[in-house]
Amino acid sequence: MGEDETSEPTIEINGLRFTYPGIDGHPPPGSTPLIDGFSLTLRAGHRCLLVGSNGAGKTTILKILGGKHMVEPHMVRVLGRSAFHDTSLTSSGDLSYLGGEWRREVAFAGFEVPIQMDVSAEKMIYGVAGIDPKRRAELIKVLDIDLSWRMHKASDGQRRRVQICMGLLKPFKVLLLDEITVDLDVLARADLLRFLRKECEERGATIIYATHIFDGLEDWPSHIVYVAHGMLQIAMPMEKVKDISKLSLMRTVESWLRREQEEKRRRRKERKACGLPEFDEHIEGSRVTGDPARAAVRVINNGWAAGRLHSTIAGEDNFLFSSNRVLR
Numbered sequence: 001m002g003e004d005e006t007s008e009p010t011i012e013i014n015g016l017r018f019t020y021p022g023i024d025g026h027p028p029p030g031s032t033p034l035i036d037g038f039s040l041t042l043r044a045g046h047r048c049l050l051v052g053s054n055g056a057g058k059t060t061i062l063k064i065l066g067g068k069h070m071v072e073p074h075m076v077r078v079l080g081r082s083a084f085h086d087t088s089l090t091s092s093g094d095l096s097y098l099g100g101e102w103r104r105e106v107a108f109a110g111f112e113v114p115i116q117m118d119v120s121a122e123k124m125i126y127g128v129a130g131i132d133p134k135r136r137a138e139l140i141k142v143l144d145i146d147l148s149w150r151m152h153k154a155s156d157g158q159r160r161r162v163q164i165c166m167g168l169l170k171p172f173k174v175l176l177l178d179e180i181t182v183d184l185d186v187l188a189r190a191d192l193l194r195f196l197r198k199e200c201e202e203r204g205a206t207i208i209y210a211t212h213i214f215d216g217l218e219d220w221p222s223h224i225v226y227v228a229h230g231m232l233q234i235a236m237p238m239e240k241v242k243d244i245s246k247l248s249l250m251r252t253v254e255s256w257l258r259r260e261q262e263e264k265r266r267r268r269k270e271r272k273a274c275g276l277p278e279f280d281e282h283i284e285g286s287r288v289t290g291d292p293a294r295a296a297v298r299v300i301n302n303g304w305a306a307g308r309l310h311s312t313i314a315g316e317d318n319f320l321f322s323s324n325r326v327l328r
């Protein structure tokens with residue numbers, strides 16, 4: 001099964017707005033949303049790379065998609081359902097989230113086995129009920145897991161392999177990956193990426209993968225999404241990325257981030273020249289509204305539809321930061 005552009009979306013984000021709650025559980029008064037006006041549509045078979053600088057909002061977006069933060073149900077639909085409100089999405093295994101914090105989840109919520117206790121990889125993996133033995137065997141092979149590994153003595157990479165294996169045991173329809181390959185050696189990472197690609201091509205799974213590591217990813221994604229300051233900047237198929245940039249994937253992303261950095265520095269300089277503080281004010285971790293520099297950024301929006309993965313390319317010279325921009 002390949003990509004079918006006419007099929008029902010598997011992931012639909014519609015004008016997503018999100019602010020981390022303050023200590024009272026509500027967004028701090030006067031704060032602007034961390035994620036704003038974010039829209040994106042993905043379908044079965046899509047392998048989407050989510051890129052952006054540190055703090056851009058990638059993890060937040062993935063967690064919202066994974067149902068870990070509450071947003072209005074119409075803003076985020078996964079397989080036509082609200083991930084936060086419909087817990088059967090994750091419990092059925094249709095939606096799987098593997099992120100930096102999932103060690104803790106596996107340990108304390110998911111399988112109730114502390115991952116660093118004296119337990120074998122076999123016990124961890126075979127402890128998950130209702131798994132197709134063929135799929136389990138394939139994953140053990142792909143991740144080259146030695147079932148006799150004792151988790152309390154395993155290396156970071158070995159432990160990570162077991163954890164990834166457990167996260168992929170159920171045949172997900174949507175997989176959210178928040179940089180989970182950092183501890184893996186080159187072979188394990190390449191084999192895992194190949195397996196994930198096959199899952200999309202043969203089973204029509206949809207994957208969003210947030211990463212800063214571009215090694216071996218050149219031909220992996222079908223789409224790329226670039227986020228900055230919680231706002232969508234670019235969403236396009238990989239062929240289009242290759243059309244507009246002759247650089248490698250890593251260099252292309254680097255050039256986007258450089259522009260972002262230059263823009264940020266320019267704004268700081270402007271603020272300083274106006275006698276304003278160089279950096280945004282924060283209220284309990286959230287940005288304050290009424291920031292003139294930020295307002296200036298917001299108005300530079302030519303009204304392009306965000307999140308349309310087939311927009312045409314306006315060219316790098318037109319690259320300006322806006323509230324919701326897709327290069328075309």
Ligand SMILES: Nc1ncnc2c1ncn2[C@@H]1O[C@H](COP(=O)(O)OP(=O)(O)OP(=O)(O)O)[C@@H](O)[C@H]1O
Nearest residue numbers: 020034052053054055056057058059060061284285
């Ligand atoms: N629990 C939280 N409460 C308040 N603010 C948070 C919380 N978690 C993250 N943030 C803020 O949200 C912003 C986006 O963070 P996020 O982790 O989504 O970024 P990211 O793009 O995944 O970054 P990285 O590449 O460094 O992993 C950051 O400014 C961060 O400080």
